[in-house]
Amino acid sequence: MPPGINMGKDGGVMHNREERILLGHGSGGRLSHDLIKNIMLPAFANSALAELHDGARLAIGGTQLAFTTDSYVVKPRFFPGGDIGKLAVCGTVNDLAMCGARPLYLSAGFILEEGLPVAELKHIVASMRETALAAGVDIVTGDTKVVEKGAVDGIYINTAGIGIMLPRVDITAKRVKPGQDIIVSGPLGDHAVAVMSERHGLTLPERVISDCAPLNKLIEAMLAEVPQIAMLRDPTRGGLATTLNEIAADAGVGMILEESLMPVRPEVLAVCEILGFDPLYLANEGKVIAIVEKEYSEKVLTIMKQHEFSAAARIIGTVTNQAAGQVALRTTVGGLRLLDMLSGEQLPRIC
Incomplete structure (x- = not known):
């Protein structure tokens, strides 16, 4: 019997409203979590997946590895500060780095729409090559499919990555404890606002561009000096607020952030105020959240401020x-505002 149709007691047919996928299921917020919890986790349950990190940590032949995959459907595919190719490499490199791994190898899968200009594809592939070189990784395998015009929006890219775990580190929510500091590496919301400005033809100051960047060298420098860092995450879909909600729930702790310390560019804040967005929920593609014991916070900040991608790093709150x-x-003004997990979709197809 087809889903959504039941037989009534008298043999008649009763139609139930069938659940369907919404854009909000791709937001990285509550709907995404419900999708993963109710459908994906029961189907694929295993100990590596249960960690729900940015990638899986695996032991193979005595070697500790990290493995991750992601798909990119950003619209438009070119935006201030980057493009879908740069985004695909940075996103996968950063997911491996957040696990405490040194990224080594990537795969690249392309789904191309019939009619895509070859010049655009060349530009995107060149961007991926340049970003991989900057990150110190190789793209070693891949796949290409072409579908009929209208089946996809120009180009979608899937990247997977593998890396080797750095020694002496254990990046996991289980190590997040009360009293630790919460550090963010720089201004929030730049990527989302840059993509939105290109999508809607908005004119923004030149310095508001996507923060899309490979963070693996920064993360490795931090962990080399302070392997005691408890948790690392990049606040992509759902932004800072949703990412911290995920960590707080997994760790069983509370968190208090200071509004006066939130790093948001005035231009980004102005766009948010006009359009009704909250910068704490906007996607970032070149930022890292680090949670660490207070005794190591200043050392972590010193390292971060010496790096081009985190010169504006600061402590923004504490674990309670x-x-x-x-x-x-x-x-x-001294009050407390509860920051819940993103419930819907602020900006679809942001990555």
Whole structure:
């Protein structure tokens, strides 16, 4: 019997409203989590997947590896500060780095729409090559498919990556404890606003560009000096607030952030105020959240401020033993605002 149709007691047919996928299921927020929890995890349950990190940590023949994959459907495919090719390499490199691994090899799968200009494809592939060189990784295998015009929007890219775990590190939410500091590497929301400006033809100051960047060399420098870092995450879909909610829930802790310390460019804040967006929920593609014991915070900040991608790093809050699983923002007037997980979709197809 087809889904959504039941037989009534008298033999008649009763139609139920069938659940369908919404754009919000790709937001990285609550709907995404429900999709993963209710469909993906029960189907694929295993110990590596259960960690729900940015990638899987695997032991193979005595070697500790990290493995990750991601797909990119950003619209438009070219935007201030990057393009879908640069984004695909950076996203996969960064996911491996957040696991505490040194990225080594990537794959690249392309789904191309009939009619895509070859010049655009060449530009995107060249961007991927340049970004891979900057990150110190090789793209070693891949696949290409072409579909009928209208079946996809120009080009979609899937990248997977493998890396080797760095020694002495254990990046996991289980090590997040009350009293630790929460550090973010720089201004929030730049990527989302850059993509949105190109999508809608908005004119923004030249310095508001996507923060899309490979962070693996920064992360490796941090972990070389401070292997005690408890947690690393890049606040992509769902932004800072959703990412911290995920960590707080997994660790069973609370978090308090300081509004006065939130790094958001005035131009980004102005766009958010006009269009009704909250920068704490906007996607970033070149930022890292680090959670570390207070005794190591200044050392971590010193390392980060010496790097081009994190010169504006700062402590923005602390982990607490109250309100487990919740994140709150102390406002500039002294009140507390609960930051819940993103419930819908602010900006679809942002990565």
